[in-house]
Amino acid sequence: MAKKKRRSSARKKRRAMLLRRAILFILAVLLMLVFLSWYLLEYLPNRNGGGAESSITQEYSQPESSEEESSEEELSEEESSEEESSQEEESYYEEESSYEEESSYEEESSMEESSEEEESSHTEDVTGHGFMYIDPNEGDWRLILVNKNYRLAENMEIETRTIHGEEVDARIYDSLVQMLEDGERDSDREFLICSGYRSVDLQKELFENKIWRVMAADPDLSYEEAYEIASTEVAIPGASEHNTGLTVDICAVDFQMLIEEYEETSEAQWLKENCYKYGFILRYPKGKEDITQIIYEPWHFRYVGVEAATEIMTQGITLEEYLGKVDVDE
Ligand SMILES: [Zn+2]
Structure with missing residues (x-):
């Protein structure tokens, strides 16, 4: 029981x-x-x-x-x-x-x-500089405009290939290789890609580090003041063309300094004469600093496609002028 x-x-x-x-x-x-x-x-x-x-x-x-x-x-x-x-x-x-x-x-x-x-948008950075965020997927990828007025909010989604240890958008790789090969053929020119793609995240890191270093050096500065100073030495995140993967800094193996005197090298001269045939432009020419807001950079080349490059280089204009976007849109 x-x-x-x-x-x-x-x-x-x-x-x-x-x-x-x-x-x-x-x-x-x-x-x-x-x-x-x-x-x-x-x-x-x-x-x-x-x-x-x-x-x-x-x-x-x-x-x-x-x-x-x-x-x-x-x-x-x-x-x-x-x-x-x-x-x-x-x-x-x-x-x-x-x-x-x-x-x-x-x-x-x-x-x-x-x-x-998308619906956006004028906005201001901490220094009061007005700019717009752009949609990198809108329009022709070759003609994307990135500068202090038109910025990327986030990293680009691109497939990259590596050349001289630097990454570039895979879509410009063949044109770039062809240009360098042709430029070196039957000459003593020897090119070196010294900078290519940089993610917006990396740029943010570099930029923030710079701000903290500026503030550490002068504790009386406000964050805004430090930002302003930092932006004269390190590109503002999303405002650098290197964030697109369509840009390369090309120097010479025996001249690796990014200074104005580079323009006197045979490498720089050949590139300036011939880059458009491969779809590249000299992005920051001398005398156009008020439009590009960047100093003359004889080493900085940007891919825009052969058609646009031919027009830009033969007319001696900038990408901003070609696109009719010299100022930020009202
Ligand atoms: Zn550059």
């Missing part, structure tokens, strides 16, 4: 345990559904790429499944084998997504940014 009682109370206990498990499981599933619908509503309208999308889904599904797991942890050992297999699956995803993590995060933020910036 007592045995029977004990057995039935054990059965009751077991039933209660099963019930608890079922409730926990239902809760976990509900939580997952809520999270999934939130994710779909919040993120999908902003996205377009299929591949990146799936990697983001994976990322977001991680916290989800670990939540589920933690509630399942309370469950008995019976299910531990099942759990193990789901853990295995998860770690497989983890590997895959961490592989893609950086790029997809970057993409996500730039997508958000650009959809935000």
